[in-house]
Amino acid sequence: MNLILETERLILRPLxxxxxxxxxxxxxxxxxxKYLWQKPTLELSETIKIIEMVQKQYVENKIGRFATILKDSGEFIGWTGIKFVNDHVENGNTNFYDYGYRLNEKFWNKGYATEALKAWxxxxxxxxxxxxxxAYTHAQNGASNHILQKVGFHFIEEYPDLEGVIxxxxxxENKSVK
Known part of the structure; x- marks a missing residue:
């Protein structure tokens, strides 16, 4: 995939x-x-498998999560992007576009998540x-819930996952598409 997006401070490119x-x-x-599944990655090989899975999504769905890089330093700060969810059911839905992100903790509270979201x-x-x-977020993840609300997402409902987490x-809604 050869798509690259740029914002004022970020480069968004394929993983x-x-x-x-x-x-x-x-x-x-x-x-x-903390607000994911409380299962940090333990081996580098797990990360490599995740990247390979995302690369497969690029081919199959023409979109996926992208590396998010600081323009001024070239540093990887996390991933952001659109995923076509067709590999599981979430809140009774499948075959939908989902926005998601994950940033390294040292880059939290700097506006990068909002900046990337607007570009996406x-x-x-x-x-x-x-x-x-x-988009879906852990009910107690105040920062992510705030970001979504700030850029115009509408809260639809709360729902439990299979383990009872809310x-x-x-x-x-895209107002320009009828």
Whole structure:
């Protein structure tokens, strides 16, 4: 996949095996997984498998999570992007577009998540013509819930996952697609 998006401070590009070490460092941090599934990555080989899975999604779905890089330093700060969810059911849904992100803890609270989200919404709505963008967050993840609300996502409902953890379902409609 040769798509590259740029924002004022970020480069959003396809994940590559060369991102594995920085991505492993991020995913090995228990704080990063506090509102995920409380299962930090333990081996670099797990990260490599995840990158390979995402690369397969690029081929099959023409979109997926992208490496998010600081323009000024070239540093990998995490991943952001649109995923076409067709590999599982989430809140009774499958075959939908989902926005998601994960950042290394040292890059939290700097506006990078919001900046990337705005770029992805612009791309998803104006280039891919996605009608509805979905997102789901842990109900207690105040930062992520705030970001989604701030850029215009509408809270739809709370729902439990298979383990009883409560999540929030969010949607944003593309007003230019009928």
């Amino acid at each position: 590559d095996i060369t991102d594995a070490e920085a991505m492993f460092t991020m995913d090995n941090n228990p704080n990063v997984h 919404l612009d791309y998803g709505f104006n280039q891919m013509n996605i009608q509805i963008m979905n 999540w929030k379902w969010w949607q944003l």
